[in-house]
Amino acid sequence: MLQELFIRNFALIEEVRLTFDSGLTILTGETGAGKSIILDALGLIVGGRASSEMVRQGAEKAIIEALFIIDQNRDAWLQLFNDMGFEWNEDDTLVVTREVSASGKNVCRVNGRIVTVQMLRQIGKRLLDIVGQHENQSLLRVEDQLDLLDAFGGSEISALRREVSDLYHRFNDARRVLRDAQLGEKERMQRIDILRFQMDEIDAAGFTPGEDVRLEEERRMLAHAEKLYASAANAYAVLYQGSERQHSILDLLYRVLQDLETAERYDASLAPIVELIKTAGYQLEEAAHDLRSYRDTVESNPARLRELEERIALLSRLQKKYGENVEAILQYAEKIRTELYELENHEEHIVKLQQELEKIGKQLAEKALLLSEKRKEVAEDLSELVMGELTNLMMPKTQFAIHFQEFSDADGICVGNRWVHVSETGIDRIEFLFSPNIGEPLRPLAKIASGGELSRTMLALTTLLSDVAGVQTLVFDEVDTGISGRAAQAVAEKLSIVSETKQVICVTHLPQVACMADTHYQIVKHQTGQRTYTEVTCLSEEERIEELARMLSGPELTDTTRKAAEEMLRLARLVKTG
Template identity: 35%
Template sequence: MLYNLHVKNLALIKEQEIEFSKGLNILTGETGAGKSVVIGSVNLALGGKADPSLIRTGEEYALVELTFGELEDIQKELLAGMDIPLEDDGTLVIQRKIMPGRSVSKVSGESVSARQLKDIGNILINIHGQNDHQELLQKKKHMEILDGYCDKDLSGLFGALSEDYKTMKDLEKELSESDIDESARIREQELLEFEIGEIEDAAVVPGEDKDLESLYHKMVNSRKISEAVYAVSSMISSGEGEETASDMVGRAVRELTSVVSYDEALNDLLSQLSDVENLLSDFGHSLSGYMKDLEFDDETFHNTEERLNTLNHLKDKYGGSLEAVLKYRDEKQLRLDALTDLDAHRNRLVKELDEIRSKVLLTCKNISDIRRKGAKALAKELKEALIDLNFLDVQFEIDVRSNEENVTAKGFDDVEFMISTNPGEALRPLDQIASGGELSRIMLALKTVVADKDDISTLIFDEIDAGISGKTAWKVSGKLGELSKEHQIICITHLPQIAAMADEHFMIEKGLSDGRTVTGIHSLNEEDSIKELARLLGGDKLTDAVLSNAKEMRQMAIEKKRG
């Protein structure tokens, strides 16, 4: 669940902290008080678009921080799979700092990307915005909802279908490309023979270019190397008339040897000095061998340069590395073999394509069968939920239509929600029937049904009550209360029927601080909550009658929740 929301310097909010509770958290306030900023700040923290204009005027940055706790085991497993650590107390802290031109996001102190934030958000919370119900008018959303409902049965099939579908499309493309006339075949064959021959004539060996580049670099700089090496050699062991390092160390050994018999403590020093003498001797031999190999004739240099030019030409032309060049040759050899006997190649492709298409269609049928079974179950649950939301005589079906000629990586089905809200009316597509208020209730019904199947414990509703009132508002209020028994609900509303159902009631209002407008958010006690209900009921003044009505409404809500 979401424990805490901390917002600083965001829009009209100077600094606010909200401690959410379990159950139903209600946020109310006058129009324009800044209710949407609360949902917006949660979206920002979870990877939403960071607009620098949201930073409070005069401030350098805006900050949003969310603290989650009491996570489900599956949520912990998913987060662990993303290498997202929890705090020692089991909480997860998400922080996003928004600055002009950039934003910085951290989870448990570790920096993360906006993409990672969104993935984490999908694990922890489900947000239903004011316009989300409009997505119900799009058929692709219907497929998404049904597949989500059937997820546990479909997930493995989608993985297999995706792989086979890609293979099928690749074969279709290859078969199409093989449909060429004789003159085009001959031209392509000649080009392939030239390219393959060019690579094979070069006798490419992986890694050869690196060795040659090292050798060429050594040759180009051989003069500088020679001068340095000969200077070192003269210092070590080949001085003419001058005492070298080897001479001096040898003399030092002789001097120490002459006195070692007088003090055993000198034995260790003599041993060390003798090692130095031997090391210098070995170094001298190694240096001498290196000097013999340092001489290059012009022919060796020319051959090395030419070989490098040949290899670099092939890399530029066929892939950037010798490994890529060889891979290109192998791919083109397969294509050349196919062109050499085009009829046999096409026959093989047709056979492989028929086999993979049959496999794809079988998987699509299995997916379709699961969808049809799931559609009946989901439609039944949705109908029951809609009746609870004051759809008195509603008919609801999910139409799953299959078309083997229209296969995609998601199968060959077309899914559409069908509804009738009045007796005697035929079932029709959702976008031809539902009003704004009906769409809001249908979305709430979906959330109620799906919430029992997913592992997300926190749901946010931003004005789910749009377009409803009266008895229907009470029905929606009851459904939210029911949903809040198993989930944490955070709901922005303007309806007193819904606000009356609150387990925790927050007031959002504008005020002045140091001559500037600020949005404030604070928790209401029972008495203040009833006053806010009275305001929502529409009274210009909080008369005894309005307050009495508000108290009665609150009591009705409490009894409804208990029932």
């Protein structure tokens, strides 16, 4: 839910801060006062296009900042933020900031982090939906209508759509593999020659797993054989043999042991120390014997060293071609061995791939057809509900339908006896159609001429689809355009009903709508010297009477219009309290 909106140096607005609550918030004011500026600012918050012309004359940049409280669908928001790499605020708040400079630079931030406009649009479509001019109405975009219908269809449609999407991607993968396999004969033979050469080269080398490590260890030992022999011989001599000038360590140790064994006769407490020295002597003697054995195995072998270096050089050449180590080279060999088998058994392999593609294609066709049939059932239900809503909005003769269309595609899938185009959403392309009067043909909703008809149709659709669209805040830009009288009253009551479950913000020129407000803002344009600016005021009860009276009669207010305004507010309270 939108809680606060701050605007600075945006068009005619120098600075304004609006607070919003649940229920119905109404914005009123004279034509040209700047009501649309507020909605333009909200449009930027959800990823609308920015322009340097939006910056107030003389200012360096415009700033729009909105605070949202996320108290619904928290798990979905957490997943979205996790996918985008954002941290979620523990107080469930979301702050969106948009800065537009006079030079044209545009900066978007979400919870203080810079994001792209595309990322902001992803977030914005979950925050609020603006029902306004044709180009801004999500319900008029054909590409969005299928998603809305599917969402309205609930879990059954969603599950089928996921199955179709999965099968579609498997179908495309299988088709790509088949096409890659269906090489021309010349290309196939060239590929076989390349793979055979690679296989022969790897097989001739005869490497075994772990051989690269063993080769390097043996090469390192042979390359330093003299040093290893000298180290082992010297250590053995010092430990065991000794020299003319110096006794061995073991000789000295045994002399120490003899002295302590003598002393032990007089002090038994030396016994543990004697045992430790005996153990050390045994271990040193064993180490000396092992050093002698190691010394005798070390020998200089230049011929073997040359063999090792040649094999390591061969391995290095193969690593550059096929993998970073022996295991990777052997894995590559298995891979090309399989490919070589498939190429050499080309016809058999192609048949298997065709059979797999046909199997997946058949499954995709069955699920896509089932999805289409379920959609048509849902479309009938939605159409009836829309016409019921339009009847309540004083349009009883209106016809509404959802048109389904398929596109022929020889490279698609076979459904029944026809080849049709398929995508991850299935085989359907839909469009919302509308006819305001009996006898008139159904036409695309986006081409409706009457502003009043369009406004009420959008209100009906928004009422029915707002839940599945997943937004908490609905913004209506003059949804009452082109209507009056009973129709205006019906729209006002419908907006009030919608605001019981959604936060609704509405710009209106009709007193019938304005009197239903839970919060009422008046937008006024002032001129000071050579500058024009817009002021926004939250109206008290008395101020609302004055504003409604102005809307009823224009600038010339009378006691009669004030009494009429008071009566409208009284009746509105009765309607809202049921």
